[in-house]
Amino acid sequence: MERVARGDQDAFATLYGAIAGPVLGIVVKVLRDRAQSEEVAQEVLIEVWRQAPRYRPDKGAVMTWVLTIAHRRAVDRVRSAQAATARERNTASREHARPYDEVSEQVETRLEGEQVRRCVRGLTELQRQAVSLAYYGGLTYREVAETLNTPLPTVKTRLRDGLIRLRDCMGVTA
Structure with a gap:
């Protein structure tokens, strides 16, 4: 060594x-x-x-x-x-x-929800009823017409007009 x-x-x-x-x-x-x-x-x-x-x-x-x-x-x-x-x-x-930022996602979802509620409040009472039954209640146009005791073409017009107002209020482009 x-x-x-x-x-x-x-x-x-x-x-x-x-x-x-x-x-x-x-x-x-x-x-x-x-x-x-x-x-x-x-x-x-x-x-x-x-x-x-x-x-x-x-x-x-x-x-x-x-x-x-x-x-x-x-x-x-x-x-x-x-x-x-x-x-x-x-x-x-x-x-x-975390493939995405959970906090940002929650904040964005909450803000979108608040905007939807604000826009729904901007509808006429008749439009709000039709939209609520169709989209939140899950009823078909015919079931909405029966529930409101209103002719089907009138319900379709209320829904169409209500959805146009919601789209405009939400700032969605057609």
């Missing part, structure tokens, strides 16, 4: 032969994905080469030091993947949770 710390590539090749298998083994146990494990194992081996001067023999065996690095790097990869998945899930839920 001292020779590796001084940059001896032959010493690293020997170390590599001894640690590559166990490094890959521990990383695969954590990640459970062969392709990702190979990538992380390669990162660990590069880190061992770069960090060799930091190794302290009095703190533990070389293999323990290397496998600790491998385990930590694999756990970091798992955490990173979990965080990315959580971010994507949160972003997706925020985008799909």
Whole structure:
């Protein structure tokens, strides 16, 4: 390890032969994905080469030091993947949770309702009765005529005139 710390590539090749298998083994146990494990194992081996001067023999065996690095790097990869998945899930839920602004929609609906009520109040009493029975009561023109005891053509005229006044009051273009 001292020779590796001084940059001896032959010493690293020997170390590599001894640690590559166990490094890959521990990383695969954590990640459970062969392709990702190979990538992380390669990162660990590069880190061992770069960090060799930091190794302290009095703190533990070389293999323990290397496998600790491998385990930590694999756990970091798992955490990173979990965080990315959580971010994507949160972003997706925020985008799909409210496809429109609920408050604006409620305000607009309330204002439209108030405008309809105001416009209906602007109809004559006869028009208001016919429109209310037909559109709010769900009656057919014939049923409105029977309910009001009024000839069918008169009911049709009242409804037509009432709807024209409502359209004009609401500002709807024909």
